[in-house]
Amino acid sequence: MAGLDNLMAFIWRDPRANNCNTYLIDGRAPLLIDPGHSAFIENIAGRMEESGFNLPRLALAVCTHGHPDHAEGAEVLAEIPVPVAIHETEEPCLKDMARLFYTSQGQTAPEPRFDFLLREGDLMVGDNTFEVLHTPGHTPGSICLYWPAEKALFTGDLLFEEGVGRTDFPGGDALALKESVRRVQSLDIEWILPGHGEIIQGREAVRENFDFIGRFIFSTM
Amino acid sequence: MGEIKSTLELVMERTRGMVQSREEREQDIFRERARKAAVLAEKHLSGETGLAAFVERLDALSGREPGFDARAAARLHLARTLPLDGAEGKTALAALACLGSPHVREMEEAMEKMAGETEEAEKQAEARLAAELAGRGISGSAAVLRPRTDPGYEKARAAIRERARARIARLAEAAGQDTPRAGY
Numbered sequence: 334m335a336g337l338d339n340l341m342a343f344i345w346r347d348p349r350a351n352n353c354n355t356y357l358i359d360g361r362a363p364l365l366i367d368p369g370h371s372a373f374i375e376n377i378a379g380r381m382e383e384s385g386f387n388l389p390r391l392a393l394a395v396c397t398h399g400h401p402d403h404a405e406g407a408e409v410l411a412e413i414p415v416p417v418a419i420h421e422t423e424e425p426c427l428k429d430m431a432r433l434f435y436t437s438q439g440q441t442a443p444e445p446r447f448d449f450l451l452r453e454g455d456l457m458v459g460d461n462t463f464e465v466l467h468t469p470g471h472t473p474g475s476i477c478l479y480w481p482a483e484k485a486l487f488t489g490d491l492l493f494e495e496g497v498g499r500t501d502f503p504g505g506d507a508l509a510l511k512e513s514v515r516r517v518q519s520l521d522i523e524w525i526l527p528g529h530g531e532i533i534q535g536r537e538a539v540r541e542n543f544d545f546i547g548r549f550i551f552s553t554m
Numbered sequence: 555m556g557e558i559k560s561t562l563e564l565v566m567e568r569t570r571g572m573v574q575s576r577e578e579r580e581q582d583i584f585r586e587r588a589r590k591a592a593v594l595a596e597k598h599l600s601g602e603t604g605l606a607a608f609v610e611r612l613d614a615l616s617g618r619e620p621g622f623d624a625r626a627a628a629r630l631h632l633a634r635t636l637p638l639d640g641a642e643g644k645t646a647l648a649a650l651a652c653l654g655s656p657h658v659r660e661m662e663e664a665m666e667k668m669a670g671e672t673e674e675a676e677k678q679a680e681a682r683l684a685a686e687l688a689g690r691g692i693s694g695s696a697a698v699l700r701p702r703t704d705p706g707y708e709k710a711r712a713a714i715r716e717r718a719r720a721r722i723a724r725l726a727e728a729a730g731q732d733t734p735r736a737g738y
Contacts, residue, residue, distance in 0.1 A: 361691055
């Protein structure tokens with residue numbers, strides 16, 4: 334990807350391939366963002382192998398939130414083992430509120446093991462430094478990962494191209510989501526790497542997307 | 555032709571000769587009294603009754619049951635079931651002191667030692683986890699380590715608590731021996 338040489342983006346376009354965007358930042362300590370559904374890990378791993386990367390090399394996997402389309406694969410990674418982290422607010426939610434989410438989808442709630450938790454602050458992974466931003470709204474413990482060196486923001490399901498994450502699932506909070514979007518809007522961003530949909534590239538495109546969300550999406554929430 | 559017997563007749567027939575000895579009867583009575591004292595102690599630990607009311611009820615129980623030392627029975631129950639940490643542990647120790655237990659200080663020391671060793675085990679587990687993550691190139695203020703979920707910590711904590719429990723159990727038994735007929 335031009336401008337983000339170490340980034341591999343597995344964009345969700347085929348429901349048989351994955352159900353969220355998965356990102357891999359390769360390097361001295363490779364980082365995976367949002368492993369996705371357990372059933373699709375094999376597919377993601379296969380695509381990584383085509384690029385000469387294999388899962389056991391991962392130093393860490395971060396889940397932007399606990400919904401199964403983003404975090405279920407944590408249980409597969411834990412078996413490798415690859416450490417998995419999620420926001421400290423999200424884990425207790427997974428154990429109660431998210432159980433409703435899983436059952437409402439006709440699924441059995443997994444019990445992923447998170448090796449450590451995340452809170453607001455710096456996260457150094459190899460040579461890369463990220464800022465963990467607690468951005469509740471889609472879920473109580475949703476996070477964005479900001480990568481200042483690349484001016485890139487991994488948004489999870491906070492916001493997408495011309496959209497924001499649903500807030501009608503258990504733990505969702507539309508007001509909190511709006512506040513979270515406004516918060517990340519103030520960052521210096523050239524790349525938006527969302528949990529679903531296309532990547533937004535360029536400062537102007539990023540600004541236009543925030544404008545669109547502010548004008549047309551927030552008014553419907 | 556068989557004889558038809560009533561249930562009462564059958565019971566009487568089968569329990570003929572089954573008479574409780576005086577000693578057994580006394581033991582049963584004592585167990586029941588001790589149970590009442592234990593219930594009062596549990597109500598105090600749960601916050602249902604304050605210390606003064608707890609002692610008052612124990613004394614009333616002793617008054618109703620001549621020859622029974624309800625305070626001693628409550629002391630033994632509290633010492634045997636002493637919660638090792640948290641507010642209930644402190645409540646139990648305060649109650650034991652009020653009831654004149656001779657081993658309160660030693661129990662406190664055992665609990666303090668346990669707390670200190672547990673804290674140290676947690677620090678060691680945290681350092682171990684931080685080193686493991688650093689070995690993978692992961693660090694930073696955003697990482698919240700969880701030493702309490704570390705299997706090594708859980709094992710160490712269990713051993714520490716077992717030692718404390720054994721020490722307190724010895725003190726409880728010593729207290730029991732100091733208290734005539736307090737055993738149940």
